[in-house]
Amino acid sequence: MLMSPQQAGVEEWVQSLVLWLKLGVEACGALVIAAGVLLLAGRYLRQALSGQRPDYNQLRLAFARFLALALELQLAADILSTAVAPSWDQIGKLGAIAVLRTALNYFLAREMRETESARAA
Numbered sequence: 001m002l003m004s005p006q007q008a009g010v011e012e013w014v015q016s017l018v019l020w021l022k023l024g025v026e027a028c029g030a031l032v033i034a035a036g037v038l039l040l041a042g043r044y045l046r047q048a049l050s051g052q053r054p055d056y057n058q059l060r061l062a063f064a065r066f067l068a069l070a071l072e073l074q075l076a077a078d079i080l081s082t083a084v085a086p087s088w089d090q091i092g093k094l095g096a097i098a099v100l101r102t103a104l105n106y107f108l109a110r111e112m113r114e115t116e117s118a119r120a121a
Contacts, residue, residue: 040063
């Protein structure tokens with residue numbers, strides 16, 4: 001006799017797995033930001049303590065790479081959320097968040113390109 005996914009508990013198991021994956025991806029995004037902050041602080045202190053004037057554009061560019069990666073991870077977590085979203089309201093909210101994060105990532109990437117072009121010139 002075949003059992004439905006609800007009877008077998010498969011649906012609940014998949015929802016639980018996806019929620020744990022989402023939590024893990026979000027945690028990775030937070031760790032990427034933390035690593036970027038630590039790297040930024042270390043580079044700034046190294047430059048400041050050596051008597052050099054800190055290169056703020058170079059520091060911002062390095063940190064922007066960490067932020068871009070973190071935004072991608074957070075967007076991935078949002079996509080995982082839509083796999084188990086219980087209502088259209090939830091999907092709509094996640095969609096709005098995804099659009100905002102994608103826009104932030106776009107403008108951050110554009111600013112990084114402009115900064116790199118200005119430094120190369």
